[in-house]
Amino acid sequence: MTKKGEEIKEKILYLLERNPDGLRIGSLQKLLDVSRNSVYRYLEVLQLSGLVQKNNDKTWQLKEPLKPQTILGYQYQAILQGLKEIGGGIWDIDKPEGKENFKKIGRYVYPKLKIPEPNILRLKEQPHQLDDVIKYLLKLLKEASTVEKSRYISHLTSDGFPNPATHLAAIVEFEGGYVASDPVEENGFGHYYIIAGITEAAISATITPIYGGRISVEVLKIDQERQMVDVGVYVFFDKKTPYIDPRSGQKIVFD
Known part of the structure; x- marks a missing residue:
């Protein structure tokens, strides 16, 4: 994976760490300023690595959230x-x-x-x-x-x-x-x-x-x-x- 790709993956993990209730692809796309397909591709890579998971409400979050929030x-x-x-x-x-x-x-x-x-x-x-x-x-x-x-x-x-x-x-x-x-x-x-x-x-x-x-x-x-x-x-x-x-x-x- 390219250096830019690694940076995007790190940014996704950083954003999900900051948002323990999870983020949807649309929110990540806006924050990362990359295409929706690119976001999804990086999320799939992180999912295969066991770092993130997709929820039933279509949000993505860290597999092991650091600090769960009781209110968004x-x-x-x-x-x-x-x-x-x-x-x-x-x-x-x-x-x-x-x-x-x-x-x-x-x-x-x-x-x-x-x-x-x-x-x-x-x-x-x-x-x-x-x-x-x-x-x-x-x-x-x-x-x-x-x-x-x-x-x-x-x-x-x-x-x-x-x-x-x-x-x-x-x-x-x-x-x-x-x-x-x-x-x-x-x-x-x-x-x-x-x-x-x-x-x-x-x-x-x-x-x-x-x-x-x-x-x-x-x-x-x-x-x-x-x-x-x-x-x-x-x-x-x-x-x-x-x-x-x-x-x-x-x-x-x-x-």
Whole structure:
């Protein structure tokens, strides 16, 4: 098979991974910008390899989906848009109140997710850098709660603490919309504020008992055209919530 053919096969697997409920040939054709016959031919090759399967509703999906969705992406987006239409500002992500309410949903959801709880006592005995703990928690969250691809970018200083001027510890870049076949628009990005709330709750439940401090996770930038979302992780070590050395118990204020 040609190099281009291999690239198309990889793209099909990537799209099906991002859309665990499955996609029809028409959707794949539009996303891949190739002929319908070509899509079908590549799907047949992947099917013979045992990587994909065709369902009775004519959708194609990975043979072993990574993260099944209980609700289709476009339906989820419709719900988020509908909340804005019905509730106005309280569910409008262009309003501070709307952003915070979606984050509250995330904080509420977090304890109900099947995410393994880190052993706080063990982490205290063998303290790690904040970077290690944050990356570990984000890995758990990714496995439990989202299908988007993401990239972690540390903003910790060389000694392992948040930027003293901004308190920014890390940025997580999410690639693509909730489902690639139906690009996210406007209030559909409320999904990322829910993710921010989940992440904030998860990191707070781990970082604070070990190091003290206060955690805030915020959506920093939404690039609707490129379907990219940046989420920032902030850790505040101030007078009210100082840093606590896990070994000595000494409290340190960085402000």
